Amino acid sequence: MGIRIVIIGAGPGGLTAARSLTAAGHRVRILEQAPALRTSGGSVTLWPGSIRILRELGADPSDLGSRLTRLEGWAPDGERLMTIDLTRAERAHGAPSVHLTRRALAERLAEGVPVEYGSEVVAVAPERAEVTLADGRTISGDVLVGADGRDSAVRRALWREDPAERTPWVTWQTFAGAPEELVGSGRSLVITGEEGMCGLSPAGPGRVLCWFEVRTAPGRPLWLDEADPVVRLKEVFGGWRGLVPEVLSVVTDLEAFPHWRHKVPRTWGRGPTTLLGDAAHTMPPSLAPGTNQAVEDAWLLARSLSDLRGYERTRAGQLRLPARLAGAEITNQPGRRVPGGLMSTLYSWWIRRSSGYLSSRPG
Numbered sequence: 001m002g003i004r005i006v007i008i009g010a011g012p013g014g015l016t017a018a019r020s021l022t023a024a025g026h027r028v029r030i031l032e033q034a035p036a037l038r039t040s041g042g043s044v045t046l047w048p049g050s051i052r053i054l055r056e057l058g059a060d061p062s063d064l065g066s067r068l069t070r071l072e073g074w075a076p077d078g079e080r081l082m083t084i085d086l087t088r089a090e091r092a093h094g095a096p097s098v099h100l101t102r103r104a105l106a107e108r109l110a111e112g113v114p115v116e117y118g119s120e121v122v123a124v125a126p127e128r129a130e131v132t133l134a135d136g137r138t139i140s141g142d143v144l145v146g147a148d149g150r151d152s153a154v155r156r157a158l159w160r161e162d163p164a165e166r167t168p169w170v171t172w173q174t175f176a177g178a179p180e181e182l183v184g185s186g187r188s189l190v191i192t193g194e195e196g197m198c199g200l201s202p203a204g205p206g207r208v209l210c211w212f213e214v215r216t217a218p219g220r221p222l223w224l225d226e227a228d229p230v231v232r233l234k235e236v237f238g239g240w241r242g243l244v245p246e247v248l249s250v251v252t253d254l255e256a257f258p259h260w261r262h263k264v265p266r267t268w269g270r271g272p273t274t275l276l277g278d279a280a281h282t283m284p285p286s287l288a289p290g291t292n293q294a295v296e297d298a299w300l301l302a303r304s305l306s307d308l309r310g311y312e313r314t315r316a317g318q319l320r321l322p323a324r325l326a327g328a329e330i331t332n333q334p335g336r337r338v339p340g341g342l343m344s345t346l347y348s349w350w351i352r353r354s355s356g357y358l359s360s361r362p363g
């Protein structure tokens, strides 16, 4: 008979952990503060390592999104600077890179997982693996896993401080049926210049995620006080040519996603309590680390329950480089012309380097 595990948070990290720990024979309770599955937000890119983990757990979401075959980097004047052939990494690692809505991913991951909704954790006793809920109930297990995101209550109880800080960057994002040439394609584009970055990625049937990353002006939080962000974005990106003006002429209802980060410590838990996903390592979305690294945590945790500090140390080592690159927001820096062959090889290396799952398998 397995041990009793209490997971706080039914985001991608908590749901993957629930699947992974249940598959390993443990008794899992998963508590979520929201009254129902949280499906808002933009879309995410899942790398080959995550797709293989989710396949093993019976929750492969590939059919719900767009299989990416090319990642292109463009300059604001409409010049293509590089093309990464993503099929090379797909062949090397046995799974595609897939871009899909957060909603589609959450729904696939939650299938058959008995989430206890409306269960907000308000107090945590890490040494006893025990939580108190807003309705007064107390719940404990043999192991407590904080998968409760960037503003984690479990992390606060463990660390007694909130190390997460905002970076100067914010993403404005929405879904559109344009640009037409990307709908239903495998092409994902990033256009970078001094003003910021525009990303365009097919995200499943009929849909493209259009996002703009802009640097917050000191003293003027662009993500808070913009009555009509499209007007402001047209000012910022007004001099750009090609697809960007076309996109800005059709998008509406942009939503803001501010970027946060904190340093990844060597270990992050205490006694029978640990963390995973954004609770342990909040990062900006540069190079799409958030969901992929949460899935990687969940996979390793299910194999490391008898050594939680070992799990944390291993993951901290694997996370150092992704955290550094994401924290530096490297995908928002103006692009340079780079040979496609070199970038395709580098991308494939990166996919393996940032996946503990893939690294543990013969190359």
Ligand SMILES: Cc1cc2nc3c(=O)[nH]c(=O)nc-3n(C[C@H](O)[C@H](O)[C@H](O)COP(=O)(O)OP(=O)(O)OC[C@H]3O[C@@H](n4cnc5c(N)ncnc54)[C@H](O)[C@@H]3O)c2cc1C
Residues within 6 Å of the ligand: 008, 009, 010, 011, 012, 013, 014, 031, 032, 033, 034, 038, 039, 040, 041, 042, 043, 102, 119, 120, 121, 122, 147, 148, 149, 150, 151, 152, 153, 257, 276, 277, 278, 279, 285, 290, 291, 294
């Ligand atoms: C609503 C939402 C929208 C998002 N949109 C985007 C986006 O557009 N782009 C992007 O790159 N990333 C987005 N993210 C972040 C992204 O989901 C994560 O970076 C990544 O998937 C890692 O997931 P996670 O499971 O660690 O954390 P999260 O996805 O943040 O999930 C944490 C879960 O814990 C729950 N929770 C928090 N506190 C408590 C508590 N006290 N008691 C019980 N439950 C609690 C939350 O309600 C949430 O469901 C979003 C997250 C959320 C919650």
